[in-house]
Amino acid sequence: MNEKVSLIASSLMQQPVSVTRKMAASLPRLRQLATEKGLKIHHLGAGYPHPEVTDPRGFLEHKTRYFAHLAAASGINNPDDIPEYLRESYAYTDTLGPVSVRENFAKVYGADWKVHMNPDHLLPTVGASGGINLMCSLFERPGVEIAYITDAPTYAGFIARAQLADQTRIYSVEMDEQGPIVDSLKRQIDTARADGRLVPFYYTVPDGHNPAGFSFSKKRREEILEVMREYGVLIVEDAPYVYISYAKEQDRPQPFFAMDSGVTVHLFTGSKIGFPGPRVGFLYTEATVEISRAEVINLSNLLLTESSADILFHNPEALYGFEAILHDENMELRHSLWPVADEKLKVYRENREIILDGLEDGLGAYPERFSWTIPESGFFTVFRFHDRNIASDDAFVEQLVSEFGIVVIPMYDFYPEDARQRNPRAGLDELRLSFCFSESYGKARRQDLAEAVSAFCDAVLTLTGIDK
Ligand SMILES: Cc1ncc(COP(=O)(O)O)c(C=O)c1O
Incomplete structure (x- = not known):
């Protein structure tokens, strides 16, 4: 290797890899383990927009119409002129x-x-x-x-x-x-x-x-x-x-x-x-x-x-x-983006209800053992274990995938270093559950998410040693 290059490169600090990236890297192996056991994979990890409301085809059609509208509005008569x-x-x-x-x-x-x-x-x-x-x-x-x-x-x-x-x-x-x-x-x-x-x-x-x-x-x-x-x-x-x-x-x-x-x-x-x-x-x-x-x-x-x-x-x-x-189907400037949001919210609202109801059904009887946030916005709820013997670390999260097929994200890595120094257990009693993403649409989406949250509750009961 060129010495100069290696000298410069050695002065660059290796950045730590985030837990989400680590999870993404280890997921194929864990999924494999889960599938070998005949387990279905339950998505409660990915923070991506749902494919049901991010199909680009409708957008592309609207965009093409909007661009034609812009061309027409520019009043160009000569077809050789570029709008x-x-x-x-x-x-x-x-x-x-x-x-x-x-x-x-x-x-x-x-x-x-x-x-x-x-x-x-x-x-x-x-x-x-x-x-x-x-x-x-x-x-x-x-x-x-x-x-x-x-x-x-x-x-x-x-x-x-x-x-x-x-x-x-x-x-x-x-x-x-x-x-x-x-x-x-x-x-x-x-x-x-x-x-x-x-x-x-x-x-x-x-x-x-x-x-x-x-x-x-x-x-x-x-x-x-x-x-x-x-x-x-x-x-x-x-x-x-x-x-x-x-x-x-x-x-x-x-x-x-x-x-x-x-x-x-x-x-x-x-x-x-x-x-x-x-x-x-x-x-x-x-x-x-x-x-x-x-x-x-x-x-x-x-x-x-x-x-x-x-x-x-x-x-x-x-x-x-x-x-x-920002323009509606008549190419008028919208008064608000809320109608656009409402289209997305149809899915996210439903998903949120399914996950919150599912958690309540499965674990609501144990308020002294578990709690979770009620999100007023966004894609996530944070699930909390009150039992100090549970540590929601990498091993715990990997076990959830390999033994139960459940993908969730541990929280500890979202705590900056100084917070973990103040409290070495920071985030080790929490998991981030996301309800935004699944691979399925419509009825199958609702079914998959309901199954995911139910599987999560069962796994939590098993791992914390609670007999139903
Ligand atoms: C809090 C927060 N900031 C930024 C981003 C990234 O957003 P963008 O795609 O606009 O870069 C995300 C994505 O999930 C997020 O949750």
Whole structure:
């Protein structure tokens, strides 16, 4: 091997592999073991959108009609002329992407959350993941020591991104049933600052928290905002599940950005309301930053520079495709994205009911032994063992697959390292059960999920030594 290359490579730290990746890698072997025993595989692990509501064919048809509508609207008479949207779709475009897409998204999304959104502060991102990356890289670039504040547990993709840079450390905050504990949040910011670190933001998923399986209360959101204003720290609000909401309209909590876009960086993604493949997302913020004593500028401007040096520009065709979703079948701009969400929610609502009813039927008689979260949004419930002798570690989860055919995700790996140092048992009493994904459709989907949750309850009773 070329010595120079190996020298450079050796300075790169090997990043730890997440438990979800480890699970994915060991799954074929475990599935094999389960199938050899004649067991059916029960999916309660994957956090993917359900194939029943992500069939791209309907979308492609709608998109084709929308593109024809754009061509017709451009008033081109000469068949040799290329419509604007088409030329732009395959050209170098501005980092901000097509203006109409941002303007239309700002109108529809703003209307849904009853706020005025300024399209100039919207920045296309490569899904929510791209938004996370952009925020991290912006603050990491000057090279100072950084503290990222986040929940314990937190989204695995955020931990993975935060670990990419040597100068960063996660300071995590334990949660109760309403959200992060406010005193701990303050304490962690204080500690990080006392350690000499810059604290740019608190990263969280307030709606349908992945992996914690609940949404923050309105009261806690207000308290968090207070802390952030007082401490001068931004909130990075990762919001993939805002539309995957099971709450009644009047009970839906406002996302942070609708409460105060001056301290919030909101990450919208098209992955759940639309499709993950096109990688469409938007970052929105009205926050400002003081870059010198005399100069305060919009954070969105800094992020724009960062983004143009990073992705250069987002795939314009994908952005126009997303614009198609913002239009109804008559090619009118929608007043709201909720009707689009409702189509998806038909499946997720049903699935959620099946899993919650199944858990209640199978294990509701043992409230002193087990509990689980009731998700108001999102794809997950967190199942908790109250018995301290149970450890939901890798071996436990592998046993669930190989002996019972049940795929679930252990929680311990979603706890940042500092949380596991404070409490070595963090997450070892929990499992993440997802109800979003199965390989089957319609009646078979309902049947499969009901069987999965029933098999899970039976396995839990067996493994914890409870005789039915
Ligand atoms: C909390 C959270 N953030 C980000 C993502 C990734 O989203 P995207 O596809 O928009 O990058 C997910 C996906 O499941 C998620 O749950």
